[in-house]
Amino acid sequence: DVKVTQSSRYLVKRTGEKVFLECVQDMDHENMFWYRQDPGLGLRLIYFSYDVKMKEKGDIPEGYSVSREKKERFSLILESASTNQTSMYLCASNFRQGMNTEAFFGQGTRLTVV
């Protein structure tokens, strides 16, 4: 059974805190993604990694950074959390090559910044 696991389901953090969201996949996928979901805006890509130590900015990277030191793990970092970063964060992974590009998602992390 394929799995993408996010470290927390719910998080509450204070404004200005540094926040780490962790994601682990067990499918040997090259690609890993971080999205945020907000009502009416769909899934917006924050960052994308296609290999270890490689990253690419998505549509809304401001205020975020990422780390991919191992193939199976992709971390999202909020350098200084702000209230407008309150959202549902979703991690996903898929293969970089080939036609079967279905992405598998984690269960999501609901982050509230107060």
Add this chain to the structure above:
Amino acid sequence: DQQVKQNSPSLSVQEGRISILNCDYTNSMFDYFLWYKKYPAEGPTFLISISSIKDKNEDGRFTVFLNKSAKHLSLHIVPSQPGDSAVYFCAASAGEYGNKLVFGAGTILRVKS
């Protein structure tokens, strides 16, 4: 610039009838299209996909149609069931871009019993 658009924020359908969800895209490099279903407080789950070399793919109650000339795809659910009530996201990817997935804004489907 939104490359994948779902212009209907919500859709309400009677149980047993057909649900049709629509999606438009602008990037002609996209060669693979997917539909995901999402319940509140859960991650999206893959529903069905279609390659750009096909115009139809069917899986049980779910059928996806692709019209490449119009850059349009649709998801048909027949018959609709109350358990189908969820947010449906359309997504697209291009092998040329390393299969990075681009999502639409989603459509909330409500199936009334």
